[in-house]
Amino acid sequence: MKFVDEFRDAAAVRTLIEQIRATITRPWTIMEVCGGQTHTIVRYGLDELLPREVTLVHGPGCPVCVTPIEMIDFAIELSKRPGLTLCSFGDMLRVPGSTCDLFDARAAGADVRVVYSPLGALDLARREPSREVVFFAVGFETTAPTTAMAVHQAAHLKVPNFSVIAAHVRVPPAIEAILSSDDNRVQGFLAAGHVCTVMGIDEYRPLVQRFKVPIVVTGFEPVDLLQGVAMCVEQLEQGRAEVENQYARSVRNEGNVTARDLMAEVFTFVDRRWRGLDTLPKSAMGLSDHYAAYDAIRRFGLTQAPANEPIDCRAGEVLRGLLKPPQCPAFGSTCTPDRPLGAPMVSSEGACAAYFRAGRLAAAPSEAQ
Numbered sequence: 001m002k003f004v005d006e007f008r009d010a011a012a013v014r015t016l017i018e019q020i021r022a023t024i025t026r027p028w029t030i031m032e033v034c035g036g037q038t039h040t041i042v043r044y045g046l047d048e049l050l051p052r053e054v055t056l057v058h059g060p061g062c063p064v065c066v067t068p069i070e071m072i073d074f075a076i077e078l079s080k081r082p083g084l085t086l087c088s089f090g091d092m093l094r095v096p097g098s099t100c101d102l103f104d105a106r107a108a109g110a111d112v113r114v115v116y117s118p119l120g121a122l123d124l125a126r127r128e129p130s131r132e133v134v135f136f137a138v139g140f141e142t143t144a145p146t147t148a149m150a151v152h153q154a155a156h157l158k159v160p161n162f163s164v165i166a167a168h169v170r171v172p173p174a175i176e177a178i179l180s181s182d183d184n185r186v187q188g189f190l191a192a193g194h195v196c197t198v199m200g201i202d203e204y205r206p207l208v209q210r211f212k213v214p215i216v217v218t219g220f221e222p223v224d225l226l227q228g229v230a231m232c233v234e235q236l237e238q239g240r241a242e243v244e245n246q247y248a249r250s251v252r253n254e255g256n257v258t259a260r261d262l263m264a265e266v267f268t269f270v271d272r273r274w275r276g277l278d279t280l281p282k283s284a285m286g287l288s289d290h291y292a293a294y295d296a297i298r299r300f301g302l303t304q305a306p307a308n309e310p311i312d313c314r315a316g317e318v319l320r321g322l323l324k325p326p327q328c329p330a331f332g333s334t335c336t337p338d339r340p341l342g343a344p345m346v347s348s349e350g351a352c353a354a355y356f357r358a359g360r361l362a363a364a365p366s367e368a369q
């Protein structure tokens, strides 16, 4: 298949590994900030193929995982209201809130439905005008345009019974938080190609200049990721720190201008707490005042109650790249995909789920605590 097979080619993988081996002279730690990239790295064992000088760590790249527990509690609370239908992507239904998850709420009688797009939820609202339909909108800049489109359409069509819990977040503030933290050990980043397909690459330049770390925009297949690592290692070895674009077949410098314009109209940047990273300024996308009527939190007067993170879950450290999933004592024992303690074991993009599915149940000797 064009654009897939050539990026999974074993000979190309071997060539890139040798190229990295020939370039590298000392240890470097590189972080990917994309759950899809994490899954490719783990599924294909790319981290185990690389020279031992390269340490790949997984960052806060799973949007379901970084969604704070209080937002999940909002969704669960709303779902229990009579006459209201709560819609979201399937991943969100099994993420534990403070006391239960959305599946539990559904089992107790709440009308919780899985949709495949925000426009699916809007369509439901139009077909069932007697019910309030709320879409729980989670994701990075990749999925935010589809939520923006649904809200814009709802306003255009004057659909009064549709609203969203806007929980979209942005990648650059997360990179800034990691680089600013006292315990940071990341020296270079692979940035997610699909995020940059929407947003372009210019918003990464101030980070590169301020922190002097290379950021390489990278795709999702094994050859993409190894090319991204090779470009990152080359910069590190040469003492350079630049934004480079490995995923040029999709990413333009300016991104998708139409999508960005729509997002700028519908959303405004707001502060948001991230699981594992505390509250990051301007790190999330809330609805702008012009679209306040479609903001479920304002419409239903939701207020934040104290939220309880599971005490045995070390998702915060996993999401900051400080801990590999098998290093969590609960991994594979009290926390499995069937009985998850935390979001990284639930989500299809979660790092803990990636390791569990790949059968990598023990920490590598170099990672053991």
Ligand code: SF4
Residues within 6 Å of the ligand: 312, 313, 314, 315, 318, 325, 328, 329, 330, 331, 332, 335, 336, 340, 341, 342, 343, 344, 345, 346, 352
């Ligand atoms: S293995 Fe489970 S308990 Fe441990 S960090 Fe991952 S999600 Fe949390």
